[in-house]
Amino acid sequence: MTDVDIATEVHELEFYVQRNVRYHMRRGAFFLRWGRFTAFVGVVFGSATVTSLIAGSSAFLVGGSALLVTLASSVDLVVGTGQRAWLHNDLRKRYLDIEAEMLAVPPDSAKLREMRSKIRRIEADEPPTLPALELLARDDVIRSIYSREEAAKHVSRLSWFKRTTAQWFDWDTSNA
Known part of the structure; x- marks a missing residue:
């Protein structure tokens, strides 16, 4: 393998690692915000429900508040936002470890194979990726380099709609 080939491989690997760091940073932050939002809904509307019961408010207000708390808590429980936030944070750290290793000593072909092996082990632990979010992370890296x-x-x-909903839906990005 020539020095040019190694330099190209190092650049491609650095780009891939940085994209994955940004992808998992976005996912972890999303689940953390989602978990905080559902906790907020639970506290605010749970308090509203109790206050409404004590004050003898309408059944519609009490029922609506209780339903909102139940739905938000159920979604949070089923999705497991806390666990997902920790998973993506852990995956991000593992990619950062590889990046730090690459920056410490310029890798040769044997070291590149070892790093690719580490990356495959990380990929085995990753949940399925969201293509639109992956593109947004790729764009982040491009903007940071060029x-x-x-x-x-x-x-x-x-489109703005796909960018806005990239955390929620598995969009087809073949035309992007």
Whole structure:
């Protein structure tokens, strides 16, 4: 393997690792915010339910508040936002360890194979990825590496709706 081949492989591996760091950072932050939001809903509307019961408010207000708390808590429980936030944070840290290793000593072909092996072990622990979110993470890396003009040539063309809902839906990104 020539020095040019190794340099190209190192660049591609660095890009891949950085994209995955950003992807898992986005997912972890999303689940953390979601968990906090459902906790907020539980506290606010749970308090409203109790206050309404004590004050003798309408059954509609009491029932609506109780239903909202139940739905938010159920979704949080089923999805497991806390566990997912921790998983994505752990995966992000594992990719950061590989990046730190790459920055410490310029890898040769044997070291590159070892790093690819570590990456495959991380990928085995990853949940299925969301393609639109993966593209957004890729765009983040492109913007961090290239100038604004150069980056504009390479970033994806996702609609605002797909960008906004990338955390929720498995969008087809073949045309982006």
